[in-house]
Amino acid sequence: MIFHGSVDCTNKKKIAGFILSLLNKFIDEIGDENIVHVVTDSESANKAAGQKLMIERPHLFWSPCAAHCIDLMLEDIGKMSKEYNNTSKGRKCAEKIAAIILDTRFWKTARDICAAMEPLVKVLKLVDQDNTPTLSIIYEEMDRAKLSMKESEEVEDITGYLNTLKSKWSKYGCTIMCDGWSTRNKHHIINFMIYYDCNMIFHGSVDCTNKKKIAGFILSLLNKFIDEIGDENIVHMVTDSESANKAAGQKLMIERPHLFWSPCAAHCIDLMLEDMGTYVYTDEVKRGLNAVVKRLEPDLNSQASTISEIKLFTEQMGEFGSPLAKTSVKKSLPAEWWNDYGE
Template sequence: MAAQGSTPVPAIPRPDIGWKFCKPLDPNDTSQCVCNFCSKVTKGGITRMKEHLMGKKGNVAPCHKCPKEVRDELWGYLNEKKQKDSEAYARVRLDLLDEICDRGDSDEERAFDEGRSEIAAMRDKGKKKVPKGQLDLYLRKPESAITRNRVEKLKQASIREACDKEATARVHQYIARFWYQAGLSFNMIKLESFQDMLAAIGSFGPHLKAPSFHDIRVPLLTKEVEYTEELLKGQKEQWGRFGCSIMSDAWTDRKGRSIINFMVNCSAGTMFLKSIDSSDFVKTGEKLFELLDSIIDEIGEDKVVQVITDNGSSYVRAGKLLQEKRPNLYWTPCAAHCVDLILEDIGKIPLIKKTIGKAIYLVGFIYGHSSTLSLLRFYTDKRELVRHVVTRFATSYLTLERLQQERSHLKKMFVSDDWTNNNLSKETKGRQATKIVFSTAFWNTVSYILLIMGPLVEVLRKADSERKPSMGYTYEAMDKAKEAIKKSFQGNESKYLKIWEIIDGRWTCQLHQPLHAAGHYLNPEFYYSNPDLEFDYEVTKGLYDCIDRLIPSVEIRRKILEELPLYKTGTGMFGEPFAIEQRSKIAPAHWWRMYGLSTPNLQRLAIKIVSLTCSASGCERNWSVFEQIHTKKRNRLEHKRLQDLVFVKYNQALLRRYNVRDELDLISLSDIDECNEWLVGRMDANEDYVGNERVFADEDLTWDIVMDASGLGDDRMTTRQKTKKKKQEFKC
């Protein structure tokens, strides 16, 4: 009776969302739960049951009958809870930091930071749980901190990074303030050495004393020079294996001092060696010979393959004296300088010279007035006519190319109301600029010049490359440039024959060197694609000259000549399928390293030749480094310290640039053939003249009609003589 009259025990309210989808096996014991969907019993309370329902791996098998909406609800609840816990922790931490800062107790703050770091380390999986003490601040090495910092960049932001936003912002503001006061370039923030500096300072901790003026000027600079020399050890080892090239060029600094730079290039990159102040002597051929000869002694004659300079008469004289004294190396004129001289010779042709003069006048007029410059940027969508020079030797070409690209925008600018209402449009210079823009002859000649110079500028880019050796490509590049010019004019000799004569004149007397011929012969892409190359007298003679001059040992010369037929016939490893397939896919030097093992003596010579550079432009790029360092604020900097600063800055920059190069990629000469495709046909008789170009594609209105109708280019001043002439024309 008592049992029948008793009432059931009411359900105990449980706030956790998981109880909606399960129930306890025993109402008074929540450690064992039963799933409402699959009736599975789990031990571990509601947390283990939620993992079962959510399908969270690790502790319990997932429920395969749990609906998707239930699983999503539980995951959302879990994520929301984690976020709330994180926000609560951040609030507590900031309150505690504020309290510590108010008390000024640095020891407590440091203890708190160390405790927080230990908690973060305990939470990170895979990390060793090593307690840290006060001595760690003084025993940590900056190198290990820098390495650890680079690794941690790839990982998810830690709790410290998430919670220290305000503190980080304060530190960043101090860094920015130093940046602005020192007038540093914003790009310097990307330097890896700056990130290393921050990691080293952070590893040291508080109370770091800054280096003194003397420290950073003398002992630290000396140590950095030693560190840089250590970085360059690998390059110096390559000098002995496959030889190197000495590059030299001179320049004048802001104080009027003449400085000669010397650099060394090899298959491992380019190295700045030294600079010499030549202000106290005249740079005659004999004096330059003495300087170059001393540099060769410093490096070792057996390691030097060639010396590259510009084509000045003094350097030519020095090169001849050098080859007379040193029978086992070459003096080679800078290929980039030779191509630039070709472009300058072409620019002296009267028609081309006149057109370039007009282009310079037009650009100078636009950039010489703020109103016209503002109009230009409006109509060209802020594109400039003066481009940043890709190569240092083709400014005229680049200017004309940009003018050609912005031709339609320039015409719209000079017919706009903004221009016609401008007082400059009524002046003589303004009318002259307008006439140039609407001159049919001007634009036709611009197209003609670009057709000529385009292939040569591409050759210049290839020869001027620092990252990829171009010795095996210069010979073919010049031939392709000539053929591209001929093709552009559809074989019309009257339009290109004079250009060919200019190219051949410079090529024969300056650029046609044995090393270029041998590089062409030993480039597998060109040798095997041209069966007649074996019978080319100039190329073959260049190869034999190099064997005779670069190989002092008679025995090794004999072995090379015995191995040469294997390369000619493509037998041995040269005939392997992989070697055949990669003749035109990888750089020649790398191809010889992989497939020249059956001819070890020829292989060594081939790598030595095809790994050479053919340009001394690296010396000229070094000028900008001197200009950055030798400013007015440092005008009393003696030459030795200036040289050390350049040695450190330039060599470390060269190493960074070399490390991102693609040494396996060969130099592509297809650009020389294709560089004129967007222009070919513009001067064809079947095409409209540039002046008859349509203003709108779907209308017959041309720019000639616009110019005639608007009276642009006409004189705005009316004289009696002109009025009388117009009346007579009207009567007729």
């Protein structure tokens, strides 16, 4: 950036026509063919001159100074809080001032103002300096500032929503549900959810990649999250039915007699279906299956139809015997496989 020239406008009326004549004068001096962009502050006369300039010289772009725009925005924001300005300056009663400062609404408003102004101040500091050109980054930085303010509002909304939910924990009681899973990079994560009054929210997670999943470790995790949520708010704990989790759940009920622990029903059923998939269809199993069918279905025709359909599965007839079904049975959950090939 270099200095080109200056004009003393002391006794001149800063109207659009005068500003436009100055812009044209300097454009002609520098060379119309060398210029692509003109920047002024955002006063009304400058704005009108800039608009006319783009009409007269269609290949040029005009824009207001980013620093000046942000400065005006901050000034307008400062004028919005008349209540607190008048309170701090006009009222001399210390008790009333103290009451306002101690009011949570005051600090919420202050937090909202900071959340709105901080991104703008950062952009203002960035563009209001002469070390490096900022034209190439100003639009991106303003977009980031808008996004930051929007995210701040969303966080505030979510925080308020969560506080509303938490206020119901003591009334309805909570169930803590935990579930483990492995990431693509083989990290083992345990998530903790809170269920109450037909609602469920995520509370936290723990990376247990290099931890031994023994009963003592699982019990320490359960106690940690119980203390965070509040022992008085919890009535029930749910984990999967692995041996370490089962032992931890049993110990937890001894340490905290008012709590109940139970294994995850979905995990139990999944294990049952996996075990059923390993059964050998022996004569004893056949007799037992026939007895169940006879007991549940009194109609002989329906009994015969049921046994015939079971034969399709046990002898891998029809779609059950296709190469795709045989391959998928090793890669799909039992319920998913049956839904794909069992109808």
